[in-house]
Amino acid sequence: HLATSLPLPSERDHLRPRIDLIVFMIDIKSKYSLKNVEASLAHVDASFFLGKVCFLVTGVGRVNACSIETNAVCKLGETYCSPVLFCELELEGIRAVTAQRLLRMLQICAGHIRGVSALSFVSLMRNFDDD
Amino acid sequence: ENVDLQKTAFLLRKAWTLYSVTPLYRFHRGRLRDYARLLSAFIAAEKQKGLAVEVGVELDIKVAVSSLADLRGSEQDQAAVLVELSLRSRASSRNSEDKLVWSGWFCSVYGDDLSENMPEDFTCLPLFLTHGAESYTSMVGSWFQKTFDCCFRRLAISPLNLSWMVAMWAGCQLDRAASAVELVFSVPCLSQPLDISYAIHPEDAKALWDTVQKTPGEITQEEVDVFMDCLYAHFHRHFKIYLSAAKLVKVSTAVASAHCDGIVKILHSQHLLGVLMLLTELAISQIQ
Numbered sequence: 001h002l003a004t005s006l007p008l009p010s011e012r013d014h015l016r017p018r019i020d021l022i023v024f025m026i027d028i029k030s031k032y033s034l035k036n037v038e039a040s041l042a043h044v045d046a047s048f049f050l051g052k053v054c055f056l057v058t059g060v061g062r063v064n065a066c067s068i069e070t071n072a073v074c075k076l077g078e079t080y081c082s083p084v085l086f087c088e089l090e091l092e093g094i095r096a097v098t099a100q101r102l103l104r105m106l107q108i109c110a111g112h113i114r115g116v117s118a119l120s121f122v123s124l125m126r127n128f129d130d131d
Numbered sequence: 132e133n134v135d136l137q138k139t140a141f142l143l144r145k146a147w148t149l150y151s152v153t154p155l156y157r158f159h160r161g162r163l164r165d166y167a168r169l170l171s172a173f174i175a176a177e178k179q180k181g182l183a184v185e186v187g188v189e190l191d192i193k194v195a196v197s198s199l200a201d202l203r204g205s206e207q208d209q210a211a212v213l214v215e216l217s218l219r220s221r222a223s224s225r226n227s228e229d230k231l232v233w234s235g236w237f238c239s240v241y242g243d244d245l246s247e248n249m250p251e252d253f254t255c256l257p258l259f260l261t262h263g264a265e266s267y268t269s270m271v272g273s274w275f276q277k278t279f280d281c282c283f284r285r286l287a288i289s290p291l292n293l294s295w296m297v298a299m300w301a302g303c304q305l306d307r308a309a310s311a312v313e314l315v316f317s318v319p320c321l322s323q324p325l326d327i328s329y330a331i332h333p334e335d336a337k338a339l340w341d342t343v344q345k346t347p348g349e350i351t352q353e354e355v356d357v358f359m360d361c362l363y364a365h366f367h368r369h370f371k372i373y374l375s376a377a378k379l380v381k382v383s384t385a386v387a388s389a390h391c392d393g394i395v396k397i398l399h400s401q402h403l404l405g406v407l408m409l410l411t412e413l414a415i416s417q418i419q
Contacts, residue, residue, distance in 0.1 A: 029290075029319070031359075032376035064287035064391070065378060067294075069352060 006040035020110040021052050021118075023102060028059040031067045034076075041080065051118030052109050053082040056098070061088035081125055138199060141234070142397055147260035148268070149286040149393040151414035152237060154245070154253035155279035160198055163212075166278075167196040170214070173274045174267075191219040193229055204241035204408055209256050211238035216267055233263030235271055240407040245415045257414040258407070259283060260395070286393040286414055290379035296389050296409065297382035298355040301333070302340035303402050309333035309385030310398075314362070316377035327377065329366055333385060 001016075008016070022044065027033040037055070044053065057073055059065070077084035087098040109118045171194040178192075195215045202211035213236040217229035237256035239246070246255040261268045272283045288296075301312045311330045318325040343358045344350065363374045381390045387406045388396045397406050 029378060030376045031363075032373045035375060064289050067290040067375075067379065069291060071352075 005036055006043040019048075019052075021054065021102075021106045022048055023054050023056050025056045025058060026068070026073060028057055028068050028070075029062065029065045034068050034072065038076070049080055049082060051082075051121035053080060054102075054105060054121075055082060055084045056102070057084060057086045058089050060086045061090060077125075081122055083121060083125060139202065139400060139403060142403065143400060144396065144398060145262045146394055146396050147262055149288075149395060149410060149414070150259040150261070150272075150283045151257055151286050151417040152259045152275075153257075153282045153418055154249060154255045155237075155275070155281050157252050158254040158279050160210075160212075163196045163198060167194045169278070170194045170196070170271065170274050174216070174270050177270050192232075193217045193219050199236070199238075202236075202238055202240075202407075204239070204404060204411075205243070207243050207246060208239045208241065209246070209254055211236050212256060214271060216263070216271070233261070233267040233271075235259060235261040235263075235268065238407060238411070240404055240411045242411045242415055244412075245418065257418055258286075258411045259414075284417060286410075286417055288389055288391050288393055288413065290391065292413060293379050293382045293389060293391060294359045295350075295352075295355050296387075297384060298340060298358045299350060299405070299409070300382075300384040300386040300402070301331075301336040301358075302344060303337075303384075303386050303405075305333075305385055305399065305401065310383075312336040312385075313381075313383040313388075314374075314379060315381040315383075316374055317380045318377045326380075327372070327374065329362070329374065331362070336384075 024037045024040065025033070026037055055073065055077055057070075073084055085098065085101065088094050089098075105121070107113050108116050108120070111117065171192060174192050174194065193216070195213075195217070197213045197215075199211040199213055203209065213234065215231060216233040218232050219229045236259070238258050238260070239256050240258075242255055242257055245257055249255055261271075275281060276283065297312065297314060310333065312333055313331070314329045316327040316329070318327065339361055340358055343354050343361075345354065360375075366372060366374050379391070382388065386397075386399050386402045388398070395406070395410065397403060
């Protein structure tokens, strides 16, 4: 399911299946996309931040077109305890690999992989400097 | 800023194309006249090969290489080096002046990040600015690359860096009446390209920056973001367009203007070193 922002329209709530993973897409060329994601995060229930949210930064191939500081995005990931993936959608190879990674994450979040749950992502996020 | 205004007048109000240059190997400041002769011979040879497209009268290119002692940031910086190509028509009389057709200069303003741990044989002048035909630029560039084993790369300026520039320069104190602060955006993903030009009264822009900047002389990314967000919000309020989704391609202030393709015009000598310092930093980050 694709949405340009959150919250999702409430009229379709009863038809909607369970949400296992939310991927927030941020285009490094558009400051607006970052602001949009920040505003949408406020509408996400806290329980999702236990491994069911991830940030996908696109357009990283074009360093000269960047309008967002990568530090800002990494900080966002840290604040919300969620992984940040970087990719370049214009390159077919990277597009395919990224899709596979997201699919794998989704399988884990939906409980399809035995022995691993979404909570594993949270423990992987912990900084090794933390004591 | 103790820059000799006379000597640097040539820099102002010209559109300079930016390049980053890796350190020059075994460049000797005492041999500038020799370098001028060698470069002149190289250009003559290239023309013989027919690579430079100068149709018509046989023209002599005169090369001058000079050192600009004052054009640097700190004592650690190397002084700038200026290369000038002039046309001397054989048909003209001895008294006629040579016509300047191309100029390029290497400089480093507070480029300590690069020059700090550089071995003795290397001269760090990371920023290269050119004005004139591309054919001459490539000939001069080739000669320097062959002679000093360095590498030139076009320096593009990202929207992030352009917004840093407009925030810094809009906040500069100027004695004379300043021209408007202008931002040009290119709107992506349309069938026909669309450019949006946003002009702001210079006093309003400076007043906005003054309320945002906390410590004079220091600028943080947060302050630049707040400044730009205010401008975007104002525009959205009036036109319902999110400029933050468009690509910032050019900024223009009374101090200087800059285009994302790496073209800069310095309009005011008062803040020359400040502008060059920022450009030096960009050049160094492209090299490293």
